[in-house]
Amino acid sequence: MRRLEGKVALISGTARGQGRAAALRFAAEGALVVGGDLLHEAALETQRLVGEAGGTALTPGPLDVTDEASVRAWVQEAVDAFGGIDILYANAGAVRFGAVDTQPYEDFTFTLRAELDSVWLAAHVAWPHLVRSRGCVLTVGSTAGLTGSLTNQRTAHSASKGAVIALTRQLAAEGAPHGIRANCVSPGMVDTEGSRGDLLAADHPMRTIARHIPLGRVGLPDEVVGAAVFLASDEASYITGANLVVDGGWSSVLPG
Numbered sequence: 001m002r003r004l005e006g007k008v009a010l011i012s013g014t015a016r017g018q019g020r021a022a023a024l025r026f027a028a029e030g031a032l033v034v035g036g037d038l039l040h041e042a043a044l045e046t047q048r049l050v051g052e053a054g055g056t057a058l059t060p061g062p063l064d065v066t067d068e069a070s071v072r073a074w075v076q077e078a079v080d081a082f083g084g085i086d087i088l089y090a091n092a093g094a095v096r097f098g099a100v101d102t103q104p105y106e107d108f109t110f111t112l113r114a115e116l117d118s119v120w121l122a123a124h125v126a127w128p129h130l131v132r133s134r135g136c137v138l139t140v141g142s143t144a145g146l147t148g149s150l151t152n153q154r155t156a157h158s159a160s161k162g163a164v165i166a167l168t169r170q171l172a173a174e175g176a177p178h179g180i181r182a183n184c185v186s187p188g189m190v191d192t193e194g195s196r197g198d199l200l201a202a203d204h205p206m207r208t209i210a211r212h213i214p215l216g217r218v219g220l221p222d223e224v225v226g227a228a229v230f231l232a233s234d235e236a237s238y239i240t241g242a243n244l245v246v247d248g249g250w251s252s253v254l255p256g
Helices: 017-028 040-052 068-082 105-133 155-178 193-197 221-232
Strands: 008-012 032-036 056-058 087-090 136-140 181-187 243-246
Touching: 008 017, 008 068, 008 105, 017 032, 017 040, 017 056, 017 087, 017 221, 032 040, 032 068, 040 056, 056 068, 068 105, 087 105, 087 221, 105 136, 105 155, 136 155, 136 221, 155 181, 155 243, 181 221, 221 243
Parallel strands: 008 032, 008 087, 032 056, 087 136, 136 181, 181 243
Antiparallel strands: none
């Protein structure tokens, strides 16, 4: 028996990286995946890959996770297609890095909207359906929400991810009377298209971070998604309000 057999899983940010990995893995575990991304063509390619692997996925249209109308349409498409929602995986996000004294306020608010408001908005819209299914919410935090950094100027990112972790705990509290579980997965450095373009780029001071990770390497999207599958499954039926850190031990041995 697959771990998510027959569950309807809303997954945002499925165009690439951890979102694409999540769509493929959740479908392989038997979930009916409803994906979405602003990068719609890439999200459709993810849908194709899911189908090619024998899974079921739907990608209704371009998804803007910071726009209420777009999120409502996305959620309704899932309900219309599959009758309800069992899992909300609020994965999508975007970040603009910068120091507190130089980052434009526009970049700060952009990051909070993309990384924090998007999580609240998805949960807000999906909540009535999760109440009916006694479903679960998965959020994506970060080690940036747990510690500061000497090598990455990230005030907005740290603020938003710390808030996502706190929001997840509050969702767990408000969801418990309805049988809704809410948990967060907080990755450390993960090798994705996005990280290779900035934090792992040849000219970035964090490019050598693997030297400071106890397991000696950066993570892979599938390793983060594996933690999410566990938290979404019945194996985690007594886990809610948790923040599962997936970082190769990096945050346990700071500084580094």
